[in-house]
Amino acid sequence: MKKRLQSLFILLFFTISVMAQERTITGTVTSQDDKSPIPGVNVKVKGTQIGVSTDSNGKFSISVPSSSSTLEFSFIGYTTQSRPISGSGPVNIVLVPDSKSLSDVVVTGYTVQNKKDATSAISKVSAEQFKDTPVADPNELLKGRVTGVVVTSGSGQPGAVQAVRIRGINSISSGNNPLYVIDGVVVARGDFNTDTNRDLEASNQVTPTDILSNLNPNDIESFDVLKDASAIALYGARGANGVIVITTKKGKIGAPEFNVRAQYGKTKANFGNFKLMDASQFLAYEKVGLNNAGVTDAQIPGNLTAAGGNSDFNWMDAAFRTGTSSNFDISVRGGNEGTKYYFSSGMGKLDGTLIGSGLKKYSLLSNIEQKINSRFTMGLNLNLSYSDGLTSADGSRYGSPILGYIATAPIQSPYKPDGSLYTGRESGWFGLTGDNFLYNTQYNFNSNKNFRTLGRLYGDLKIFDWLKLSENLSVDWINAKQKLYQDARTSDGFGQNGSLFDSAIDNKLYTTQTSLSGSYAPSSDHSLTYLAMLEYSFKENAGISANGKSIIANDRFRSLNAAILPVSVGGSSSTQAILSYIGNATYSYQSKYNLNVSLRRDEASNFKNNKSETFYAVGGAWRIINEDFMKEQKILSNAKLRASYGTSGNLTGLLDFVSYTLWTPVNYNDNPGLAPFQLGNDDLRWEKTNSFDLGLELGFLNNRISLEADYYSKKTNQQLFSLPISSTSGFITMPVNIGQVQNRGFELALNTVNLEGTVNWKTNFNVSFSKNRVNETNNGQDLVTGQNITRVGFPVGSWYVREWAGVDPANGDPLWYKADGSTTNNYNLAERRIIGQALPKYTFGLTNIVTYKDLELSFLFYGATGNKIFNQTRSFVENTAYINSGFNHSVEAGEDFWQKPGDVVSRPKPIAGGNKNESSPSSRFLEKGDYLRLKNVRLAYSLPSTILGKTGIKKITFFGQGENLVTWTGYTGVDPETDALGNEFFKYPVGKIYTFGLNATF
Secondary structure, three states, rough: HHHHHHHHHHHHHHHHHHHEEEEEEEEEEEEOOOOOOOOOOEEEEEOOOOEEOOOOEEEEEEEEEEOOOOEEEEEEOEEEEEOOOOOOOOOOOOOOOOOOHHEEEOOOOOEEEEEEHHOOEEEEHHHHHHOOOOOHHHHHHOOOOOOOOEEEEEEOOOOEEEOOOOEOOOOOOOOOOEEEEEEEEEEEEOOOOOOOOOOOOOOOOEOOHHHHHHHOHHHEEEEEOOOHHHHHHHHHHHHHOHHHHHHHOOOOEEEEEEEEEEEEEEEEEEOOOOOEEHHHHHHHHHHHHHOOOOOOHHHHOOOHHHHHHOOOOOOOHHOOOOEEEEEEEEEEEEEEOEEEEEEEEEEEEOOOOEEEOEEEEEEEEEEEEEEOOOOOEEEEEEEEEEEEEEEEEEEOOOOOOOHHHHHHHHOOOEOOOOOOOOOOOOOOOOOOOOOOOOHHOOOOOEEEEEEEEEEEEEEEEEEOEEEEEEEEEEEEEEEEEEEEEEEOHHHHHHHOEEEEEEEEEEEEEEEEEEEEEEEEEEEEEEEEEEEEEEEEEEEEEEEEEEEOOOHHHHHHHHOOOOOOOOEEEEEEEEEEEEEEEEEEEEEOOOOOOEEEEEEEEEOOOOOOOOEEEEEEEEEEEEEHOOHHHHHOOOOOEEEEEEEEEEEEEEOOOOOOOOOOOOEEEEOOOOOOEEEEEEEEOOOOOEEEEEEEEEEEEEEOOOOOEEEEEEEEEEEEEEEEEEHHHHHHHHOEEEEEEEEEEEEEEEEEEEEEEOOOOOEEEEEEEEEEEEEEEEEEEEHHHOOOEEOOOOOOOOOEEEEHHHHHHHEEOOOOOOOEEEOOEEOOOOOOOOOOEEOOOOOOEEEEEEEEEEOOEEEEEEEEEEEEEOOEEEEEEHHHOOOHHHHHOOOOEHHHHHHOOOOOOOOOOEEOOOOOOOOOOOOOEHHHEEEEEEEEEEEEEEEEEEOOOHHHHHOOOOOOOEEEEEEEOOOEEOOOOOOOOOOOOOOOOOOOOOOEEEEEEEEEOO
């Protein structure tokens, strides 16, 4: 008994001694931004493994040994802080947001890795950089913010397709658009409303709209742009043009956080330097042209004289309006250790500045992740979206307001004496198209309705600490409907007594992924991460269309059953399957030397004999900053050298059965038959790109200055060509693999923290240089399409036109250069020459963010240089052949033209009926595409927490901003930002947007 009492006394003494050596520290962690508590913060006793996390109210309690004197606080998105402790009093911490930490993690779609360890060229754009920006297409958010990426708007139509090029043009005849991945789901992109196989930038009488515009930009957490081989090799046959990974917002540990955002604005068309004549200018210019054609003043038609009683109508103002835009979003975000969730709903309306155009959008997003137990986690990402758009006809249609405002004389009024509208078909109507678009747009419309379901169900099973089994099931389901109605009362519908085209497209892309992944670190010096995956994707596309005519001119009869006469019925169906085996491993030694290896083998149904191809990449990084010889220096805070080499493929733009001989149904004496449609090539294979990248990352003064520079070189081999063959075979071309295209370039991104404290000022500058060259074609053969040529030694699609030599001072004739260098006024004797390229050589962007207390100001400039634009619109508005046709002219045409011998001017003698092919394609209409644009200015004010008090509102911000405010350029057209082809043809102008709104968090 005595021994037991002694043992109990010793145990009690030991316990009291241990308790005396420990102390319990409590406290609260809040954010500097809004003074709100931060749940989930890691609180650790420095130098030990002891640690806890803050609860939903930001509070913590931790036992600290008496030998320890410092606590360390860390959380994603905030700067890690250390706090000395003395005694046992509460320790309250205010964490400071760290903008640099937002880019600490990069997402490739298959893997997530720390930026500091990455061997790849990946650029990240976070939501903080584009918050509240009013765009219809998320691609616009990348403009000026990412090196090596060129995003151009071919149209101001809300939701119009944006041309995106990452590190140049890889393919001559296949697609050059990047692959898109949303929350791990490979998704379709492009226009599904007219023809499922047409190129994104092609014109089919209406401006193509992008299904990607269905996505709500306010749901996006970040973009990760994958550019080099080490990053894109995991996408194998689909990655050659680069990959854009979009991550939507997810749940986080903490109490539910509600957010409401409302925004309203106005949009005004921006016509740049493009101006049309008013009535007096028009009459004076027409008179000169008629006189030069031998028409005397007495012979000039009465409506072209000052005494003709003409009106002075501004058709440009009539075609365009001040559009309104409104957006409303609501979301809730929160979670605990078991469940994390994010739900959002959004609706938006954007009026196009062109009459008869606009876009309405609705979206629902649900991201849920549930931790079933310590080893098994499941999640569901579900994104539903619907868009309802009105697309105005482009400049290739007579009924188009874009063509109409130029092709109708300012002396022509749209209104009859009784105030009603002319149709344009009346005798005496003075307009080239014979159409009054103000009358036309009352009745005709082109409606595009798109419903999209993006879904991903996933599960992760932790088999061992070093091995995880994952299963992903995803679907991208698009249902697109188009209705094109042309009323019998309008010029477009008059010839068919009214017509209606109706189509429906159903496009499904299913993907399954089964993978094993994990990480293993046998010691502190060595670590290995790995991934092995089996992936299968299957796409099926089906469509049906019908066209009918002879429809009663009544607003209630706008369906096909109202068409008395059928015109055509069409349908299509197609499938594609890809089976892939994927492997990736990254080895790190002492956090100094990293090696990444990727391997992927794809089997695609597009090809007959060559279905399979293997792609690979090797990347390495040397973290110089971690070397012993760098420890004493105080200037550099980061230094990393990286390099990668690998291969990838291009399936973009390929037909689903590109290598097969295809047949099409035909009518043979009212009996079904078949006719050859496409000549196949059993040996055809996909284009393959070999890429090399060398990058340097530097940080100075604790990363207040950071720099990232990349040099790249890539060659795309086995170019797909349509080889001309003898027509006796029944075909005129055959698909073959011949040719090589090379892209080389340099990219530089510089980020600086200029001021810290009461005033904070951050700057981002980026510049990119790209050089494109065709190394090989079929036996060196030139490929000429319109005014473009693909020739060995020059960029793809270089401008190939006759070179303008100016105006003959003696007689006002147009002149061009001949092959021997002499000039001629005979257009057909002039030599076609390569004069410039369509894509810019240099692109750049500059962003500044300045904050003072609760006030924030940001602005973004971006621009391009080194390219030429073919101003095809100018070739019409300066074409004197249109004098006396009702076609209007540019103001410049009437200010600088030949009038008498000796005149040194830029425009030939205006002669009604034309002056020797003066406006035929030539370098006269090629202009420098250099420009600098003030893309965005945003001013925001957040109410101080002292004002909000106990209202329950954590933060409320009022903001106003402008988009596309000012453009500095010498280009005379509507907009120097053209489509990927570099051609401006009656462009729908991009608008200036002014918006105001508020963002409240509860």
